Amino acid sequence: MSKLSVPVRKFDAVIVGAGGSGLRAAIQLSEAGLKTAVLSKVFPTRSHTVAAQGGVSASLGNSEEDHWHWHMYDTVKGSDWLGDQDAIEYMCRKAPEVVVELEHFGMPFDRTDEGKIYQRPFGGHMSNFGEKPVRRACAAADRTGHAMLHALYQRNVRANTQFFVEWMALDLIRDQSGQVLGVIALEMETGEVVAFHSKATVFATGGAGRIYYSSTNAFINTGDGLGMAARAGIALEDMEFWQFHPTGVAGAGVLITEGVRGEGGILRNSTNERFMERYAPNAKDLASRDVVSRAMVTEINEGRGCGPNKDFVLLDITHLDPATIMKRLPGIREISIQFAGIDPIKAPIPVVPTCHYQMGGVPTNYKGQVVGDDGAPVRGFYAAGEVACASVHGANRLGTNSLLDLLVFGKASGDTVIDDLRSGEIGLRDLPADFADRTLARLNRLNTQTGGASVNECRLELQRTMQKHCGVFRFKDMLVEGVAKIVEVEKAAAHTEIKDKSQVWNTARVEALELDNLVEVAKATMVSAEARKESRGAHVRDDAPDTPANPNGRDDVNWHKHTLWHREGNRLSYKPVIMKPLSVETIALKTRSY
Amino acid sequence: MDDREKLNRLRWRCTRRAMLEMDLLLGEFLERVYPTLSPAQADAFVTMADMEDLELWPLVNGNREPDDPVQAEVLALLRNVRVK
Ligand SMILES: Cc1cc2nc3c(=O)[nH]c(=O)nc-3n(C[C@H](O)[C@H](O)[C@H](O)COP(=O)(O)OP(=O)(O)OC[C@H]3O[C@@H](n4cnc5c(N)ncnc54)[C@H](O)[C@@H]3O)c2cc1C
16 A cells, blocks of 8 residues: 555544543543544443453542542552652542542442442552541442443543544654654554544553563553554653552463452462461461562472463462352352363462553653653643553552543543644644655555564563563563563564455454554563662562662662653663652652551 | 454454453354354354443353343353363
């Protein structure tokens, strides 16, 4: 296909992604009367936001006294002081407003007897600057994400948002000056490649948890927004920070809730030893997530893993009364039978620490504008949700803050687009002559490649490399080796071959294009992690241990800064953490302990 | 649409879902069991693959039963799928 044949459609705004963040942004834009297109790889209500069960946080104070400033403190502390305090203040202050708005959009929140939104406790939510637990999480039974997505979708239908479903955005369009002018996208049903030419482009493409072999994320999370941004010369921020959950089913990744250990589940190694007794003599199997995860990895690395490859440990509930399992842990038996092939009443479940959430992403400010290396906004480009790094989660996300992030920054990005349009900051500019060249070259390469590597094998190699070399617990030599290995994977991925060369519903092509994005994210993660010579939040290195000078291995003197990974040259630069909030005093650096 | 196109569309809708559990189960089912289904069962499966995850999950888990007898046949096969 030549670029002359790439049709162009014009919009005021194009949003890539129809999860919580994309739909929230779309409401602002469509309701303001802007011609708004939302592209999604799947029908909007199939976005991964559906999987969120826990809830969304806001200091409504419906059950007991609460304050946004306390929420802010918890978030800064949770982030291990890597979060930007202006963005964190903005998010926590806005939380009550966006949650109540969502209620008005029709979200069926659980309610108190007086009819207010019911709030429940959640790890890390405290009152009075870390003093005691507070009820801050708002939920709709165990289907908060699902209910949220439906409420937002309905509101968009009402506002006439135009949806492009089963379309995959492939690349960002930028002109000479760096301004973003839209995206190039592929319609799966026809194989047609179309330019969405717009005044504003909002990325809301979600996370990239599929870079790991073991991940709780659905298959869709291939980091397309990160790949597109990186290819267009936007540096990615803090990509070394990934949150892991200790108990994903080995292989499948499906989450086994903490409740299993709460009910008496025990972790065992290949010698059948209850190893947590050695790592956490008091809390044992109920120690905090990161402590349990690291103990599991240490067992595996020291050769006490189970199975033919000695690469998992066992979660044992065989000593529990089957009636208790059925009653207190519903669904766990089915999950274990279906995804591990094991009936947990009879045999222990194989588990490994599993990738769960991406803290880093496309750098933005608290208005949802993507920012370049100089800190100035990239004109015409906005991002929100898991793809973005505002940065409110810093080195470690607090539970329920992600759904909040979608609402607050989805809305903020929409509002900023409207402001930037009104002020004339952005407008429709001509497409450069070569706007489609890079994308068409990629597609052409796939259409003509023979004798190349298989997409599946490349993806597996990438995932195994990330899991082994850049997992929950990191080792200097493994990271150095990991960088070399991931560069090898990149080389192979540049020559993937697909047998199917057809146009219509060519899923092999789409998967090859997704792999391109996984590769960018994997490189960014490995390179950023290798370079950061401290432990902070979710990034924990064996060679940066807990010492009096550097509690928990955190080295503020040298490493209290954000990483920026640049695709060109596979190199890094750094920028300071924003310590000055918008209106309150800085929450000063302190050791993070609970 | 020809058969390849239909199958690929179904593959996309089975393996790009909201929940990982469903990606894994439906993906496995599509490769192993779907080719053995009768035409009526295959149609029923396509309908089920179009359901949202939180509609389908209770059916798969046995917490709900479908009204349609052909769907029930397919579901019995789906419930037996093991992803390893
Ligand atoms: C099992 C699980 C449980 C969780 N529970 C909670 C919780 O209780 N509370 C909480 O706060 N957080 C939770 N999280 C995290 C939270 O759910 C996610 O971070 C959040 O939903 C991401 O929303 P999003 O809008 O950024 O992206 P998503 O909802 O992932 O949506 C991404 C959208 O982008 C589209 N897209 C992607 N690439 C392209 C492309 N190339 N072209 C076109 N469209 C594209 C997709 O089709 C989709 O519509 C959980 C996560 C998991 C995995």
